[in-house]
Amino acid sequence: MIDTDRLTTWLDETGLVGDGSPPKITFVSGGTQNEIYEIERGDLHGALRIPPPEAPESRDDGILREWRIMEALEGTDVPHPPALAVCTDKSVLGRTFYVMGYVDGWSPINVDEWPEPFYSDLDARQGLAYQLVEGIALLSKVDWQAKGLQDLGRPEGFHERQVDRWTAFFDRVKAREVPGFDEAAAWLRAHKPIDYIPGLMHGDYQFANVMYEHGGPAKLAAIVDWEMGTVGDPKLDLGWVVQSWPEDTSGGAGTVAGYVDMTGMPSRTEVLERYSEVSGRQVDDMDYYTVLAKWKLAVVLEQGFQRAGDDIKLQSFGPVVLQSMQEAADFAESSDYRG
Template sequence: MSVLDEASEVREGETLDLERVDQYLKQVLPDLEGSVSVKQFPGGASNLTYLLQYHNRDLILRRPPFGNIAKSAHDMIRESNIMQSLRPVYPYVPSVMAQCTDHDVMGCDFYVMERFVGIIPRKEMPKEVALNEEDTRRLCLNVIDKLVELHQVDYKAAGLEGIGKGGGYVKRQIDGWSDRYTKAITEDATSFETVIAWLKEKMPEDVGTCIIHNDYRFDNVVLNPDNPFDIIGVLDWEMATLGDPLMDLGNTLAYWVQADDDPQFQFMRRQPTHLKGMLTREEVVDYYLGKSGLELATFDFYEIYGLFRLAAIIQQIYNRYYHGYTKDERFSGFVHAAKYLEQRCLKLIENSEL
């Protein structure tokens, strides 16, 4: 098994018109040589990511999912513009090579970026990357450090004042995700009424405004294959904006399944945060606060928000599957995952001192 992140065959219903894509790319990137082949990366349940291989270069193509999607969602041009502005001050962002708004090519906006050849820590670390407990902790801290570093970027100097509204972010997120969840409910889904009411009652003021990734996870970082402690890339900037840094951390911890979590949460794990040496969620919060200089009595609100937001994303994806807009069988059980996350939120609310 290769340690590098590999693409595989394109999934049913997600094929590209390769001839049109090839014609377009050779117009904007005339140095491309030979015919093109395409594969698809397995990760992700939102935007689709493809590997385009020419004789002299590999490229990554990102496009929205197929089927009906919200007008404001999956904005490829916004994502690629953010990446281009952010890369000079946060060098882990891939270089954008082309962006296309001509729907005659693919029926949607898309962009093409450079490929970072490396290791992406997905559900399991590659067996060839043998990390002991101390090594694992070192990797874990390096990943958190890159989030802290992002939050410390001077977004005004980077020309990114326009990517979000900034202040009032907490309230906008609670109101927005509550509305999106409600609109995505299917007949077999749960309501989240108690959780939504609690979040609206307990929401704090913003602790600050910075660039936030909004989907920062182990499987969105790329490790140097020659030195797995070296993070060479951070991917998936679709939801990046200006907002509250602790809300960003709450989003990250929604995916942080640790070794002592219950079997249902373990089943949802998609990154190697269960390994010996990985920080617990509580340790992540303490480490982040220490590095960022922020002080906080309890992280309960942000943890519950992160889980609710994840449930809303999952339910939105399931809604597309439920109504037949995607045939991807990975999504068939997502409604059960959302129901589990509601129970997890309710348990945290029951034990919270807020």
């Protein structure tokens, strides 16, 4: 629950006055990591993002991290929520929080089927895919050093740390055998990208973490949920997107991540070509990023499965982990990539 009086005082002191009336605060969504509230106050229309009281203290650092990235994106071509104000004084609401501009759009994670015109017009639907991949292509071009984000990540040794870090993580959480882990990890240690140009990356890029403007043609309104953002290899974002993207998207193409109907979408090859065209980066080494993305996804989801208890959603991660890890190993074995 947000303390309206304290928030009002802070809004006034920060200059987010609107018409000076008490703000209307509406809970939008939230869980164990963050909560989001809509704020309306005259011409001020924003969204407040804050960790819940029971979240670990590290989430305050995560909130500040998100804020720094969104603030750095001001003046770039990357669609993002406007950064309005941040508060690190925990005497205000008990946790670090920020206020961003409210994004008027829709998210694929919140709809049961593509809204019109994207439901009936497959040509229009293709634009959703191209806009998705163009978002991270534009993100990869941001001059992170000029934006003062030198301390956001450690780009040196990024790929070597990926394998070491997530192997150690997996060893801590696993309580069963997951076939394919060792094979995929060994392949990743034996290979590397053709080139590596450090850049700003989202870290969990997918349809669930973008918003589109209403109506057609497709236009990305904002990339959201920046808690995994860092300076590393932006092409891992691309690998995250295409690791399960089908080459053939004709009728019956099925879904990606269990929530997106891929029928009529551009092929995997076409998506990669669009990324390369917009970003200026080559994509001839995508086998490496595909293996890494599938392997890492399995490792991340295994933690959720191991702590599932009676949570049906987390229980469903179990077979997904086994499938993704085996796909990583099989893809590595069948790949002719020699990088």
